[in-house]
Amino acid sequence: MITPLDIQNKEFKKSVRGYNESEVDAFLDEVMADYETLYKENLEMKEKLEIDEKQVEKYKQMENTLKETLVVAQSTAEEMRINAVKKSDVIIEEAELKAKNMINEARANLDKIYQQHDEMLRQVQIFKTRYRILLQSQIDPLLEDVESLAGELKTRYPEQKEQAHPKSPEDRSEKVE
Numbered sequence: 001m002i003t004p005l006d007i008q009n010k011e012f013k014k015s016v017r018g019y020n021e022s023e024v025d026a027f028l029d030e031v032m033a034d035y036e037t038l039y040k041e042n043l044e045m046k047e048k049l050e051i052d053e054k055q056v057e058k059y060k061q062m063e064n065t066l067k068e069t070l071v072v073a074q075s076t077a078e079e080m081r082i083n084a085v086k087k088s089d090v091i092i093e094e095a096e097l098k099a100k101n102m103i104n105e106a107r108a109n110l111d112k113i114y115q116q117h118d119e120m121l122r123q124v125q126i127f128k129t130r131y132r133i134l135l136q137s138q139i140d141p142l143l144e145d146v147e148s149l150a151g152e153l154k155t156r157y158p159e160q161k162e163q164a165h166p167k168s169p170e171d172r173s174e175k176v177e
Contacts, residue, residue: 004036 007028014021 002035004032004039007032007035 010028012018012024
């Protein structure tokens with residue numbers, strides 16, 4: 001590419017029938033000035049273009065970074081959603097397990113209460129039987145004494161009319177129950 005300095009230093013050969021040297025020099029000075037202006041503008045434009053290209057590259061890098069960040073954010077959000085679902089599933093399973101354990105404990109407690117109830121009924125029955133035996137053991141000697149007294153009374157006082165006397169021990173055992 002021709003520079004303004006090349007135009008300024010350009011020399012032409014002189015000929016007899018050549019152009020007017022001052023007109024050529026004036027024209028060359030004018031061309032050189034215009035060319036120098038255009039040359040400077042071109043350099044400025046190239047510099048500006050380089051700056052703009054660097055800026056565009058910077059924006060492209062930012063765009064790529066943003067795209068990567070968006071992809072990472074999306075995958076992170078998806079992982080968080082998956083983890084939240086897993087965590088909720090674990091919580092639900094734990095709650096169901098606790099509920100089953102509570103139900104099993106309640107059933108075990110109920111069985112224990114039924115066993116205690118049955119044992120109490122058995123103890124009551126044993127108590128009743130022992131109490132009946134105790135009462136019977138106390139009543140039998142009394143009845144024997146009463147019968148013996150009644151026998152003595154009959155022998156001493158045979159003339160009196162027989163009075164109603166208590167039932168025998170076998171008959172009374174029915175009432176004691």
